[in-house]
Amino acid sequence: METLEGIIAGHPFFEGLDPQYLALMVGCASNVRFNANTYIFKEGGEANEFFLIRAGKVALEVFGANRKPSIIETLGEGEVLGWSWLIEPYIWKFHARTMEMTRAIALDAKCLRAKCEENHDLGYEIMKRFASLMQRRLEATRFQLLDVYAAR
Amino acid sequence: MVLRANEAPQGASLLRVDRSWSWEGWHRLAEKQQLVVEADQLQKLIEALGARDFEVIGPTVRDGAITLGQLQSAKDLPAGWTDEQQPGRYRLQKRDDGALFAYGVGPQSWKQYFYPPHIELWSSEAQGFRILNNHRAPAHAYALIGVRPCELAAIRIQDRVLLQDKYPDPIYAGRRANAFIVVVQCTHAAPTCFCGSMQTGPQAYEGFDLALTELLNSGPHRFVVESGSERGSEVLAEMQAAPASEQDVAAAEAGWTQAREQARSIDNNGLKELLYKNFDSPRWEAISARCLSCANCTMVCPTCFCTTVDDVSDLTGEHAERWRHWDSCFTLSFSYIHGGSIRTSSKARYRQWMTHKLAAWIDQFGTSGCVGCGRCITWCPPGIDITEEIHALREENGHGNT
Amino acid sequence: MLPQAFQVRAAGKETPDTFTLTLAPHNGDHANSFEPGQFSMLWTFGVGELPISISGDPTKEDRLVYTVRSVGKATHALVSQQVGSSVGVRGPYGVGWPVEAARGQDLIIVAGGIGLAPLRPVIYKVLAERESYGRLVLLYGARNPRDLLYRKELVAWSRTRDTQVLVTVDYGGLSWRGHVGVVTTLFKFARIHPERSLAMICGPEIMMRFVTRELETQGLTRDRIYLSMERNMKCGVGLCGHCQYGPYFICKDGPVFTYRQMQPLLEKYEL
Numbered sequence: 001m002e003t004l005e006g007i008i009a010g011h012p013f014f015e016g017l018d019p020q021y022l023a024l025m026v027g028c029a030s031n032v033r034f035n036a037n038t039y040i041f042k043e044g045g046e047a048n049e050f051f052l053i054r055a056g057k058v059a060l061e062v063f064g065a066n067r068k069p070s071i072i073e074t075l076g077e078g079e080v081l082g083w084s085w086l087i088e089p090y091i092w093k094f095h096a097r098t099m100e101m102t103r104a105i106a107l108d109a110k111c112l113r114a115k116c117e118e119n120h121d122l123g124y125e126i127m128k129r130f131a132s133l134m135q136r137r138l139e140a141t142r143f144q145l146l147d148v149y150a151a152r
Numbered sequence: 153m154v155l156r157a158n159e160a161p162q163g164a165s166l167l168r169v170d171r172s173w174s175w176e177g178w179h180r181l182a183e184k185q186q187l188v189v190e191a192d193q194l195q196k197l198i199e200a201l202g203a204r205d206f207e208v209i210g211p212t213v214r215d216g217a218i219t220l221g222q223l224q225s226a227k228d229l230p231a232g233w234t235d236e237q238q239p240g241r242y243r244l245q246k247r248d249d250g251a252l253f254a255y256g257v258g259p260q261s262w263k264q265y266f267y268p269p270h271i272e273l274w275s276s277e278a279q280g281f282r283i284l285n286n287h288r289a290p291a292h293a294y295a296l297i298g299v300r301p302c303e304l305a306a307i308r309i310q311d312r313v314l315l316q317d318k319y320p321d322p323i324y325a326g327r328r329a330n331a332f333i334v335v336v337q338c339t340h341a342a343p344t345c346f347c348g349s350m351q352t353g354p355q356a357y358e359g360f361d362l363a364l365t366e367l368l369n370s371g372p373h374r375f376v377v378e379s380g381s382e383r384g385s386e387v388l389a390e391m392q393a394a395p396a397s398e399q400d401v402a403a404a405e406a407g408w409t410q411a412r413e414q415a416r417s418i419d420n421n422g423l424k425e426l427l428y429k430n431f432d433s434p435r436w437e438a439i440s441a442r443c444l445s446c447a448n449c450t451m452v453c454p455t456c457f458c459t460t461v462d463d464v465s466d467l468t469g470e471h472a473e474r475w476r477h478w479d480s481c482f483t484l485s486f487s488y489i490h491g492g493s494i495r496t497s498s499k500a501r502y503r504q505w506m507t508h509k510l511a512a513w514i515d516q517f518g519t520s521g522c523v524g525c526g527r528c529i530t531w532c533p534p535g536i537d538i539t540e541e542i543h544a545l546r547e548e549n550g551h552g553n554t
Numbered sequence: 555m556l557p558q559a560f561q562v563r564a565a566g567k568e569t570p571d572t573f574t575l576t577l578a579p580h581n582g583d584h585a586n587s588f589e590p591g592q593f594s595m596l597w598t599f600g601v602g603e604l605p606i607s608i609s610g611d612p613t614k615e616d617r618l619v620y621t622v623r624s625v626g627k628a629t630h631a632l633v634s635q636q637v638g639s640s641v642g643v644r645g646p647y648g649v650g651w652p653v654e655a656a657r658g659q660d661l662i663i664v665a666g667g668i669g670l671a672p673l674r675p676v677i678y679k680v681l682a683e684r685e686s687y688g689r690l691v692l693l694y695g696a697r698n699p700r701d702l703l704y705r706k707e708l709v710a711w712s713r714t715r716d717t718q719v720l721v722t723v724d725y726g727g728l729s730w731r732g733h734v735g736v737v738t739t740l741f742k743f744a745r746i747h748p749e750r751s752l753a754m755i756c757g758p759e760i761m762m763r764f765v766t767r768e769l770e771t772q773g774l775t776r777d778r779i780y781l782s783m784e785r786n787m788k789c790g791v792g793l794c795g796h797c798q799y800g801p802y803f804i805c806k807d808g809p810v811f812t813y814r815q816m817q818p819l820l821e822k823y824e825l
Contacts, residue, residue: 143760283642459794479794490629
């Protein structure tokens, strides 16, 4: 049977992470499962965890006063959901709703933040990976903003 | 950054034969038979060409410039005229002799005959959707009198572009076919000329039927004549010609040497790489502050070949025609694709023209696109001088943005 | 170089502003055969000519199919042609996709918006000669679900052997159950072996720049990446000068080029 540590190690986000850091993190981890069409978190809520998606599909959603909710991005297997847990004030900026049955590893934010404060090397590893993730997301978002397919 | 070397297709003769002005060059010329004819024989020349059913075209004075038009007789030639050319300036002046070819190139080039500014491509009827090819080769082949060596080089460049690439232009082919070319070798360079550095003059060695060099001193008004083809020799045989004396040959050669004294030049060494590398040079911005995008340079340039098409129909909508017109990369709409033009700034458009002419042309067709005729310098209203701009880019090289 | 008279045999709407026309010659002869990636100059009476990529099946020589987006007067005139009306056709012109070099290789096809139209003939060819090609991965992005082309075919293609079809939209509506995000976000789901893949990309130039970067990150060399470029065209045969891009004439040296050729040019603003 696969251990939590093994699952985390196998997730693309933590590829190549030194086993000593994996061991530190595993205490904050748990296996979770969501049915389809479930809100994992909502905008404005406390960002108390983040998720390594193992299977399924999650939509990042936002809605305005006079418009229907829009999906701004979908995330699937091998991706990471949520980084607001890492940056004050630790509040979610969007809704996250499953589009299918979704399995993930949840990592408790308070637990992991405490461990990062204790062990800055672990903290640096986490920060490096999230910085890279944010850069990719920002680039994709800018590309999206350009609206290249629109008729001009 | 070398992108792609374009090889001339089979059978094409590359224009730029490596022929520097060497002793060998002199010797080769001396071997060809040089004859001499008196100036009044030009009338015979025109008549002989007319008798062979050519439409004879040559220089004439009109609208204060040397323009090209049909020659009914030798009297139509610009006797006793010369020109003053500077950046952005062109004036005709009267001479006190009867020289027939004592001026440089005018605003028009011979391309207007082989590659007309406006021409119908085809017409069609809505009824039955028939498309009719209406263009016909002109009734008479052209005889061009007074083609300068740089202009001959330009014609051959256009031959390469329009006849010797993937899709030949049938209109150019029909009008170019059998053209009889009478070159006038230059004995004096205008201030705007730089054919020497472009190796397109001031003498032509091949590609013509006859070549004339005008002599006015030490004797009657006469021309040293050289035949370049069998046709040329046949026509020459109908003129009163005598072998040229040593003095006349020497006088012709002295004229050619004098024509080599040119105020302007372009250093072509590594010019292609230099222009490709300097895409972001601040020099382009400086030029664009002066450039009006008036497109004069492309209109007077003897090698520019860009065209556009226009579909027009009559009021009933039953009959439609497609016309081809000269176009210029200086227009905003030239690079338009849905949503907008690519080259919106005049800086980008000037850069496109000059880079194409002096660099990309080499990758596309194997030679430079410029023949050093200097028209673009003379006819540019603010007097932008491409030789000066190349010189400035070379100075900046290494300091410009790469 | 006169247009040949073709008749509109079928006209169908793909999206609110995009239509597919099927043309066949008036006189019933075989239509011009074509290479995937080539284009025709299509002429509507009295309006003008447009370069349009051929988007049909290269194995069906009796017809030519074009998918056209209506963005202006000329394209509007073209898409408004009814069944039975006539259109003038010149061509096919241009250098197409490297379908021969791709034999034995995996294919990564990345299409943005209407860019799927010039790539569809490649997919048809691969499916017709499936044994000659390796894996086929299609990554397709559009603005929103309404703008997706060839929906039924996308489904059919995804069901063929050794084929992966990934579709995304920039903006998803409520009823869209698929992926949302730019087309580069699909790469993480694609199974790619860069050392034996050829990539073919078509879409807006910005999209192609993002995609080539991603393909290089995935390990493809510049000689294995092909793009289809677009510029103003008047003649389609390399004589009018309009389509020049650096030293290349898009109409006769392209429209398909390798990324090795294009990379130094793509980064130049207002080239």
